Amino acid sequence: MTDIAAPAAPQREETTSARRGPAAWFARQQTSELVAWGVLFAAAIVVHVIGLGNRPFHHDESQDAYFSYLFRQTGDYQYNPLLHGPLRFYLTGLMYVLFGDSNFTARLAPVLMALSMVPMCWPLRRLMGRPAAFCAAALFAFGPSYLYFGRFAREDIYVAAITLGLLVSIWCYIDRPRKYHPAIIGAFLAASFATKETTFITVFVMGSFFLFSFAIPAWREELIGALKRAGWEGWGWFLAAFAGLFTILFTTFLTHPGGLWDGIYTGLKYWIDQHGVARGGEPWQFYSTVLITIEWPALILGAIGAVSLWRRKPYFAAFLVWDFVLSLIVYSWAGEKFAWLVLHPLLPVILLAGVGLQAIWFTRGTLRYVGLVGAAIALFYVGLASWWVNVDRGADPREMLVSTQSAPDVKKVADQVQALADSRGPGKPPLTVTIDSSQGATFPYAWYFRHLSVGYIDLAQQNAPPPTSDVVVMTDEAHARLQNALQAYDGRQFQFRIWWVRDYGAIRPGNLFSYITQRKVWNPTGGMKEWLYVKKGL
Known part of the structure; x- marks a missing residue:
């Protein structure tokens, strides 16, 4: 046994x-x-x-940095729709409190928002596939547009990160509903409204899709089932989270009650009125051109991903395609057009591109090798385009992502003036600076010279007296009027702003290809010059 x-x-x-x-x-x-x-x-x-603080501050970046600095100094803020929502001022001010105010810390909060998009792709593994979620996270981290504006002190990277969080929380709720999901959705939605008024577009695009989905029986049942599972308690928490956070942020932590009405009405009215102004001066095809020239790998991989995802998760695939197409249409129609707004239609494309890379990897036979070669070429271009705009040409108007940028000379001038101020020994009076404020030239100097004794005067006006300060920065117009009164100064001209006003009528397949491969522009770039005058002997 x-x-x-x-x-x-x-x-x-x-x-x-x-x-x-x-x-x-x-x-x-x-x-x-x-x-x-x-x-x-x-x-x-x-x-x-x-190298976060190296690139010269764009006009809009310097406003963000400067007004956040004022908020940190005074503790007071009131919503101004021209500068968009309050959240970014609070977060940038917090960076100053924690780490001091500098060119680096002024861009640190946008960096943190951009970095948050990497782990936010993790919950999408169930919907997209594990490799797809990882690839999408990598494209958010290293792709040209998201990396550039992820190191840029404007609110659009905040909105993009919050929108991704909103998308993830909504679809995790639809896929596997939990009672806490509505509260998360409400918090993301309130944070988005408190960041930028484009949230109204986000709500329209997403909301219209879910309204449309009621016309498809299978999708209608899935959506209604998800809505019911949270119950009254869950949706009560949605309202509480949204209303509570919205109120706190827009009223500056309950110190300005009128901010609540501003967040509900004033911002929307202001930007609807701005539609006819057409700020940015770009035509309707601007975003399509940016996507084709800079983000064509994401478009191609995204198209492959849309087909692949449709076979497994048609509801989610339809949402991402709808989000891209309708966002592109709305932003192309809207009056204001700047390169940073391309982040919004690009977001769902990057998610689909992650699925596209996954689909290519798991394809069988000869088609797999063809796909892998194509994917390698596309990813090489992603790296090249990202290197160009983020390392090599971050302040170069040839890059379509660069919108009327402060020239590299501006930072050199700022550093020179700061060095003069720092060289003043004990007991000596502080360096005095006059900035010609004509033609909107107050910024970015207001940020760069925030610790100096500075006067901002429109020197181009006929009755403006000649300056007597140690340092003078003036526009060409003011220089032409006052140059004979500046004999006590040494002066030089420098490049202030640079831009590329694109002639879309001149686009041809040949010069479009030259731009994509070499960044060779098809019509000349331009700019605006200024003058730096320093008292002799300084």
């Missing part, structure tokens, strides 16, 4: 090992996945923070 029974134990051990095997394999795979995501996030941090 002993001989017969002896083999029983090894058999049980073998069976146990066989059962343990898949679990161990899955644990190893999950560990490898976590390591990969950790490496991706670490690399994203490096590329976002390295």
Whole structure:
């Protein structure tokens, strides 16, 4: 009996090992996945923070930095729709409190928002696939548009990150509803409204899709089922989270009650009125041109991803395609057009592009090798385009993502003036500076010279007296009027702003290809010059 029974134990051990095997394999795979995501996030941090303060501050960036600085100094803020919502001023002010005010910290909050988009792709693994979610996160981290504006002190990267959070929370709720999901959705929605008025477009685009989905029986049942599962309690928490956060942010932590009405009505009215102004001066095809020339890899991979995702998750695939197409239409129709707004229609494309890369990887046969070669070319261009605009040409008007940028000379002038101020020894009076404020030239100097004794005067006016300060910065118009009164100064001209007013009527396949491959413009770039005058002997 002993001989017969002896083999029983090894058999049980073998069976146990066989059962343990898949679990161990899955644990190893999950560990490898976590390591990969950790490496991706670490690399994203490096590329976002390295040289963060080096690029000259754009006019709009300097406004964000400066008014956040004033908020940090005074603790007082009131909503102004021209400058968009309050959230970014609070967060940038917090960076100043924690780390001091500098060119680096002025861009740190946008960097943190951009970095948050990497882990926010993690919950989409169930809907998109694990490789797809990882690839999308990598494209958000290193793609040209998102990396450029992720290091740019404007509110659009905030909106993009919050919109991704809103999208993730909505679709995680639809996929596997939990009672806490509505509260998260409400908080994201309130944060988005408190960041920029384009949230009205986001609500229209997303809301119109879900209204449309009621026409498709399967989608209608899925949506209604999800809505019911949260119950009255869940949707009560949605209202509480939205109303509470919206009120706190727009009233400056309950110190300005009128901000609540501003957030509900004033901002929307202001930007509807601005539609006819057509700020930015770009035609309707502007965003399409940016996408085709800068983000064509995402468009191609996104189209492949849309087909692949439709086969597995048609409801989610339809949403992403709808989000892209309708967003592109609305932003192309809207009067104001600047390069940073391309982030919004691009967001769903990047998610689909992640699915496209996954689909290519798992394709079988000869088509797989063709797809891998094509994907390698596309990803090489993503890296090249990102290098051009983020490292090599961050203040170059040839780049379509660069909108009327402050020239590199501006930062050199700012550094020179700051060095003069720092060179004043103890007991000496502070350096005095006069900035010609004509032609909107107050910024970015208001930011750069925030710690100096500065006067802002429209020197182009006929009755403006000649300046007597230690340093004078003036426009060409003021210089032509006052140059004979500046004999006590040494002066030089420098490039102030640079731009490329594109002639869309001159676009041809040949010059479009030259632009994509070489950034060779098809009509000349332009700019605006200024003058720096420093008292002799300084």
